Amino acid sequence: xxxxxxxxxxxxxxxxxxxxxxxxxxxxxxxxxxxxxxxxxxxxxxxxxxxxxxxxxxxxxxxxxxxxxxxxxxxxxxxxxxxxxxxxxxxxxxxxxxxxxxxxxxxxxxxxxxxxxxxxxxxxxxxxxxxxxxxxxxxxxxxxxxxxxxxxxxxxxxxxxxxxxxxxxxxxxxxxxxxxxxxxxxxxxxxxxxxxxxxxxxxxxxxxxxxxxxxxxxxxxxxxxxxxxxxxxxxxxxxxxxxxxxxxxxxxxxxxxxxxxxxxxxxxxxxxxxxxxxxxxxxxxxxxxxxxxxxxxxxxxxxxxxxxxxxxxxxxxxxxxxxxxxxxxxxxxxxxxxxxxxxxxxxxxxxxxxxxxxxxxxxxxxxxxxxxxxxxxxxxxxxxxxxxxxxxx
Numbered sequence: 001x002x003x004x005x006x007x008x009x010x011x012x013x014x015x016x017x018x019x020x021x022x023x024x025x026x027x028x029x030x031x032x033x034x035x036x037x038x039x040x041x042x043x044x045x046x047x048x049x050x051x052x053x054x055x056x057x058x059x060x061x062x063x064x065x066x067x068x069x070x071x072x073x074x075x076x077x078x079x080x081x082x083x084x085x086x087x088x089x090x091x092x093x094x095x096x097x098x099x100x101x102x103x104x105x106x107x108x109x110x111x112x113x114x115x116x117x118x119x120x121x122x123x124x125x126x127x128x129x130x131x132x133x134x135x136x137x138x139x140x141x142x143x144x145x146x147x148x149x150x151x152x153x154x155x156x157x158x159x160x161x162x163x164x165x166x167x168x169x170x171x172x173x174x175x176x177x178x179x180x181x182x183x184x185x186x187x188x189x190x191x192x193x194x195x196x197x198x199x200x201x202x203x204x205x206x207x208x209x210x211x212x213x214x215x216x217x218x219x220x221x222x223x224x225x226x227x228x229x230x231x232x233x234x235x236x237x238x239x240x241x242x243x244x245x246x247x248x249x250x251x252x253x254x255x256x257x258x259x260x261x262x263x264x265x266x267x268x269x270x271x272x273x274x275x276x277x278x279x280x281x282x283x284x285x286x287x288x289x290x291x292x293x294x295x296x297x298x299x300x301x302x303x304x305x306x307x308x309x310x311x312x313x314x315x316x317x318x319x320x321x322x323x324x325x326x327x328x329x330x331x332x333x334x335x336x337x338x339x340x341x342x343x344x345x346x347x348x349x350x351x352x353x354x355x356x357x358x359x360x361x362x363x364x365x366x367x368x369x370x371x372x373x374x375x376x377x378x379x380x381x382x383x384x385x386x387x388x389x390x391x392x393x
Contacts, residue, residue: 004149013148017155021162022200024058027051028167029200029227030234036119037067040215041231044239052120056129056136057143059163063125065106068116072105073172074212075115077187083111084172087188091177098168166199175205182219183210183271184278184311193223201225207246210271214246248272255385258362260354265386266361267347273386277340277379278309284375285336300326308337336376339368 008016031051034040043051055061069083076082083105086094094101105111119125129136137160144152144159170192179190189209196203204217204225211219218225234240249269255262266273286308290301307315307323315323327334346360361383368380 002149004145004147004152006147008148013151013155016148017158020058020155021159022197023054024159024162025166025198025200025202026227026230027055028059028061028163029202030230031055032061032063032066033070033202034215034227034231036063037070038213039118040213040244041240041242043234047234047239048120049124052125052129056133057140058137058159060133060137061163062106062130062133064112064116064119064121064130066102067119068112068114069102069105071115072111074209077189077209078176084168086173086177091173094176095169095173098172099164102168166195167202170195171199171202171205175203179206181206183207183275184309185210185271186311186313188314191223196224196226200230201227211246213244215242216245219246250387251382251385252387253385255387258358258365258384260358261388262384262386263354263357263361265388266383267350267357268388269386270344270347273383274340274344277343281336281373281375281379282308282340285332285373289330289333297329301330308333309340312341332373335371335373339364339371339376 006012006016030041031043031048032055035043035048052063055063072081073083073085078085078087080088082088084094084098084101089101120129140159141152141156144156146152148155174192175190176188177190179192181190183206185206187209189206191206192203194203201217201224202208204219204223207217207219207223208214215231216225216228217223218228231240231242235242247269249265249272283305286301286305290298293301304323304326307319327337342364346357346364349357349360352360365380365383369377371377
C-alpha cells in the first residue's frame, strides 16, 4: 500500500512525525537527562522501560554512554576534556557534528567506567539495547514504511536527524554560545528560548547548569519547561516522584541580624543572590551613571554593561582591559563591582569555620551599608533577612 496501513494524508504524516519526535525528546529530557544522569526524579519501572525501548527504536542511544558523556560534560565543562564544548572545539564543529562527538567519546572506556555508574544493567540492557543498539533503528525503518508507505523513508530520516540536530547540536552547541543568562556560572551555558516545544525544556541550559540536580529547568515565570509539565503529569498518575527541584530563599523582613542561618542561605542560594545583586545594584548604578554621562562616556559605559555582571573567568583579556579602564574613571561603578567580587569570594570560603564565614558576611554588609551608594545599602539590609526556610519556585 503506497500510503502505508495508516493511510494518512500529507498533513497527517507531518503530525505523526511531530508526535513521534516529541516523544523522543521527552524520553531524552525526562528519562536520560533528569532521571538517569542527575537523579532529579525517580520513574516507575514501566515508564522507565518504555523510554528505554522508545529511544532504542528511534535513536539507538545507549543509556550508559549518554549518561557518562553528559556527566563528564558537567564535570569538565569548557575545558579540553569536555566532550563537546563549542568554546574549545568551535561552534560549527559541535552544531553540525555533535552526534559524531558523542560516538567518539562513547569509545572512551575510562569515561564510561568513571561517569556511567548507576545506569540500567539488566538482561535487556546487556543483550538487546546495548549489544544491538542499531537493530532498533533498523526495525524503526521498516515500521515507518509499513505505517506510512514510501513516505516512511522521509519519516524515518527526520526521526534519525532530530536528536543529533537538536540535542547534540543545538543544546550542546548554541546552548554554550548564544542566548541569555539568568545566572553567571563559571561555564558559558545560555538559555535559548523559544525552542521549548522542540527540545522539551532543554533550551533552558543556563538554568540547568546552575541547578543541575533540579527536575525543573525553568526559573522565570515566563520560561516554559515542557519536560516539567510531563513530570507533573507523571506525578499525578503515580509514575514519577521528584527528588529535588529549584527552590528560592525566603527573605524575612523582620530579621535584622546576620546569623548562621543567613550565611547558609546566602551560600546555598548564591547564584540567585548574585543575580539579585546584579539586577538591583550593578544595573541600577550603571543606569544612573548612563543618565549623568556625556555622549562619549555614555558609549563607553554601554560597552561594559554586560561585562559588569559577566563571570570574571569568561572575560577575555581585551574585554577585561576595557572594563578596567571604565572602572578606573567611575568610583561608584568600581565600588559596586568590587563588592560583587568580594561577595563571590565569600562563598568560595565555605570550607572555613562558621565563625569566620559569619564575620566575613557581617563585615561585608557593614561596609556596604557605609558605602554611600543607596542601592548597595538597601541590598545589604535585604541580605540580612535571607533564611534557609525556602518556598517552592
